[in-house]
Amino acid sequence: MSALSDRLKDHRVAVFPTLMLLVFFLIPFFIMFAVSFFSRDEGAFFAPAFEFSNYARFMSPFFFKVLITSISLSAAAAVLSVSIAVPFTYFVTRMSSRAQSVVLVFLLSVLSLSEVIIGFAWSTLLSQTAGIGNLLVALGILETSRSFTPSLGALLLGLCYLGFPYAVLVIYPALSRLDPELPEAARMLGASPVRSFFNVIVPMLRNTITGALILVFVFTLGAYLLPQVLGRPQHWTLSVHITDQAIFQSNLPFAAAMAIFLMLVSLALVGLSTLLGQKRT
Amino acid sequence: MSNFARYVFITLVFLFLAAPLIVILGVSLNEPKRLLFPPEGLSLQWYVELFQASDWLSALRNSIVIALGASTIAVSIALPLALYIWRKQNRLAKALFGLGVAPFMLPPVISALGFMVFWITVGFYGQIGATIISHGVFLVTLPLVTISLGLEAIDRQLIEASRTMGANDRTVFRTVIFPLARPYMISGFAFAFVLSLNEYIIAYMVAGFTAETLPIKIFNSLRYGYTPVMASVAVFFVMTAVLVFGSIARFGDLPRLLGAERSDR
DSSP states (O other): OHHHHHHHHHHHTTHHHHHHHIIIIIHHHHHHHHHTTSEEOSSSSEEOOOOSHHHHHHSSHHHHHHHHHHHHHHHHHHHHHHHHHHHHHHHHHTSOHHHHHHHHHHHHHHHHSOHHHHHHHHHHHTSTTTSHHHHHHHTTSOSSOOOOOSSHHHHHHHHHHHHHHHHHHHHHHHHHHSOTHHHHHHHHTTOOHHHHIIIIIHHHTHHHHHHHHHHHHHHHHTOOSHHHHHSOGGGOOHHHHHHIIIIISOOHHHHHHHHHHHHHHHHHHHHHHHHHHHHOO | OOHHHHHHHHHHHHHHHHHHHHHHHHHHTOSSSSOOSSOSSOOOHHHHHHHHSHHHHHHHHHHHHHHHHHHHHHHHHHHHHHHHHHHHOSHHHHHHHHHHHHHHHSOHHHHHHHHHHHHHHHTOTTOHHHHHHHHHHHTTHHHHHHHHHHHHTSOHHHHHHHHHTTOOHHHHIIIIIHHHHHHHHHHHHHHHHHHHHHOOHHHHHHHTTTSOOHHHHHHHHHHHOOOHHHHHHHHHHHHHHHHHHHHHHHHSOHHHHTTOOGGGO
16 A cells, blocks of 8 residues: 555656646647537637548648748748858857857847747838938948838848847757867868868768758747738748638637648648657767 | 858847837837837837827736736746656656647637637627636646746756655645756746747737737737837837846756757766
8 A cells, every 4th residue: 555655656756747738738639629620609709510621721722822922931941041151150160159158149039039020120121211221322232222111022121030040059069079080181181171171071961961851840830920921912921821810710629730731741740850859969 | 161151140130030010119119199210309208108098008018917927827837747757757747748748839810719719608708807818728738848848957866865864745745856856847837928928819809909908009009000119019028038047047047958068968
């Protein structure tokens, strides 16, 4: 008897956190899954039903285009941010640990910024009266200042701004654990720094880089605000439509169906990156 | 790559990261109520308005109440969970860790919609308490990761030693584990606090129309036109983040918290 109560006592500490996560995290997902089969109700939020119409509606040419837009934007942002982040992080890990801390504080601050603030800051930076237009006029490149937003380029810049600090922080652990003697050895053997970077460091980090690409992809796939602030309506991504359907069109079941779809895509990708992460030594 | 090219590259990246922040800093100091950079005249009136105008002040108050409550909940879930995982290291512990990290791995829109339908179903939709709990659960990942790192660094022989000297579980926790884990709890709390302060989509979907937070207020103002207060709020947020992460770096080991092993060697 006392052995049993001892064993139960051992697990007691896990009860509160498990309950909290079950009730407030897992159950909401089950409810959302159920709601995705419900029907829309103008008066209330949704009415219980069992229909596939929300998923059927999703398989339309319009939403197919939305999906393609979301995927290509996130893929472009992931490739751009990671390819800048790899050499940048490499240089950072070669700095003194004091300088590294300063860079990390700066990156964390940028990373923690709300998408609202990033969107606002970039739309200001690209605006006609307060943006780089003025700078280009001062440099004599432009005659009169102009606005660079909303546009596809502005949106892509914003997404990279969102993804870059994240990419650096994903790559940072692997690069800082890398034996500093390796690139040195390559250089002793006569490889130029650029060649030793591409032929020694990049291949060793292949899994980390793939992981970073996937994580930044999923991260920017979740961007719901930048497309509205920096892009045009045709650049609206799946996440924007989920928010739009849930709040402004009051069609929660349809929003839930899209969210379930987005979740499956993200889960599959995150699972893939975890598998890759386990392979790295 | 020559040293020169390296410095040019690093400078360009920093410029890319800093440019939007510099512009909003300049815009927030404008004298006229217009979006201008370089600023015309210097004035701190938009910061004064943030702390005086009742609508901005109530958004600020909501944000701080939510962030404090949410990070407290996040740490109170994360600490026992991290302890259990550290002690047991069995399959259940692994599953629980996965569950604790999951909110952070998915696009937040998904969790936001999940929270929204949940609170509608149980009837607390639109309450500030619902936002606090949602944020708390959503941000569990951060203290969970930092506290787990802290516990891993504890020498298990220390615990053996205190046990042989007659300390019971409670005493071991109070005198050995807790003091060693405390700095990691504090940094987990700080991470969660800053992120909750900046979080938009969950706060918006759970109680966006009744408990307006600063990010929601900025976005709403963005639709109806421009006011420099938005810029001063943004600067306030950047400053808070730099202050919080700066203190973690000053008093703790930031590179280790972020996964570098260098400082152990």
